[in-house]
Amino acid sequence: MPRSCKVFAGAASAGNRCRFEVLEGFGLVGARGRGYLWWAMIVPTAALYRVAYGKYAVGAYNINNAEQTMGLFRGCVESQAPFIIQISKGARKYTEKRMLEAIIRSAEEIFPETIFAVHLDHGDEETCIDCINSGFYSSVMIDASHETFEKNVEITKRVVDLAHAKGISVEAELGMLGGVEEDIAVDEAHACLTDPEEAVEFIKRTGCDSLAAAIGTSHGAYKFRGRQSLHFDVIEKIRENVTAAGLPPTPIVMHGSSSVPAEEVARINAAGGTLDPSACGVDENEYLPAARLGVAKVNIDTDGRLVWTRVHREFFHSKPGEFDFRPPGKTFMDEYAKFIAHKNVKLGSAGQVEAIRASLAK
Numbered sequence: 001m002p003r004s005c006k007v008f009a010g011a012a013s014a015g016n017r018c019r020f021e022v023l024e025g026f027g028l029v030g031a032r033g034r035g036y037l038w039w040a041m042i043v044p045t046a047a048l049y050r051v052a053y054g055k056y057a058v059g060a061y062n063i064n065n066a067e068q069t070m071g072l073f074r075g076c077v078e079s080q081a082p083f084i085i086q087i088s089k090g091a092r093k094y095t096e097k098r099m100l101e102a103i104i105r106s107a108e109e110i111f112p113e114t115i116f117a118v119h120l121d122h123g124d125e126e127t128c129i130d131c132i133n134s135g136f137y138s139s140v141m142i143d144a145s146h147e148t149f150e151k152n153v154e155i156t157k158r159v160v161d162l163a164h165a166k167g168i169s170v171e172a173e174l175g176m177l178g179g180v181e182e183d184i185a186v187d188e189a190h191a192c193l194t195d196p197e198e199a200v201e202f203i204k205r206t207g208c209d210s211l212a213a214a215i216g217t218s219h220g221a222y223k224f225r226g227r228q229s230l231h232f233d234v235i236e237k238i239r240e241n242v243t244a245a246g247l248p249p250t251p252i253v254m255h256g257s258s259s260v261p262a263e264e265v266a267r268i269n270a271a272g273g274t275l276d277p278s279a280c281g282v283d284e285n286e287y288l289p290a291a292r293l294g295v296a297k298v299n300i301d302t303d304g305r306l307v308w309t310r311v312h313r314e315f316f317h318s319k320p321g322e323f324d325f326r327p328p329g330k331t332f333m334d335e336y337a338k339f340i341a342h343k344n345v346k347l348g349s350a351g352q353v354e355a356i357r358a359s360l361a362k
C-alpha cells in the first residue's frame with residue numbers, strides 16, 4: 001500500500017472539495033505506524049500547498065545526480081525550508097530512475113530533519129502511470145498542453161483518476177509556455193498565456209490538484225527578450241474565477257521561473273562559455289507577490305545548471321592540467337547549497353519547515 005493512502009482516501013469519491021481537507025489527520029506518526037519509517041519525511045505535495053498557499057511558494061528543484069541532491073538538501077537544511085524534488089523524464093533516463101530514487105532515499109537518511117515531496121516534472125501519460133504505480137512519488141505532472149483543450153482534458157482526467165485512487169496528487173498544464181525544456185521546444189509564436197475562463201473549466205472537468213499556468217514565463221535561459229515579465233493579472237483572474245465557480249483554492253505552479261543572473265552568465269563566458277549575454281529571466285522579487293496571489297510552487301532548474309556550469313568552467317579554466325573532478329564537485333555542492341538557500345529566502349519558504357512539521361503532526 002502506498003505510504004499516503006490515508007491522505008487521499010476520500011479524494012476520488014468526494015471530488016475536488018477535498019483537495020486540502022483530505023489531509024486532515026495525516027501525520028508523521030501515522031506514516032511511521034504504517035511501517036514506512038524511512039518515508040516519514042517525504043510528504044504529499046498537497047500537505048505543503050495547504051500551509052504555503054497564499055503566503056509563500058515552495059521551491060521545486062530538479063535533480064539529476066548525487067551532487068545536486070547533496071547541495072539541495074544542505075541548502076534546505078541551512079534555510080529551514082520545505083521543498084519539492086522534481087524528477088523529469090530526461091533525468092529518469094539520464095541517471096536511471098532507480099538510481100535517483102536510491103539517491104533520494106539516502107539523502108533522507110542523511111538529512112532526517114528535512115520535509116519534502118517528490119514530484120514527476122513534465123510527464124507524459126505513460127511516465128505518469130509508471131510513477132503512480134511505483135509508490136515513490138508524492139505527485140505527478142501530466143503535460144498534455146500541446147494537445148487540443150478537449151484532448152488535454154481527456155488525458156489529464158485519466159491520470160487524475162489513477163493518481164487519486166493511489167493517494168497521489170496531479171499537476172496539469174494549460175496554455176503553452178515558450179522556450180525549451182527537455183525535448184519539448186515551443187517557439188514564441190506558439191506560446192500563449194493561459195485563458196482564465198478555460199482554466200476554471202479545465203480544473204472542474206479534470207479534478208487536477210494544481211495548475212501549471214502560462215503566465216508569461218518561458219523555459220530555459222532565454223526568456224523575456226525585450227518583453228515584460230510576469231502576468232500577475234492572469235494569476236489573479238484565475239484565482240477569482242476559481243472562487244466564483246465555487247471550487248476550492250487551486251495552487252498555481254510557475255514554470256520557467258529561473259532568474260538567469262547576468263553576473264552568472266558573465267562569469268561563465270569569462271571562463272570560455274558562449275552564452276548569449278542578453279539572456280534574462282524572472283525577477284526574484286516577483287516570486288513573493290506571485291505567491292500571495294496563489295502561486296504555491298515555483299520550478300527552478302536553469303539557474304541551478306548555470307551554477308554547475310560556472311563552477312566547472314572556472315575550475316578547469318584556471319587549472320587546465322587538472323582532471324580530478326572531485327574538487328570542482330565539492331565546490332559545486334557548496335555553491336549549490338548557497339544558491340538553494342538564497343532562492344528559498346526569495347520564495348518565502350525559508351524558515352517554514354517547523355510550521356509544516358507542526359501542521360503534519362496535527
Ligand SMILES: [Zn+2]
Pocket residue numbers: 122181219255256299
Ligand atoms: Zn516546466
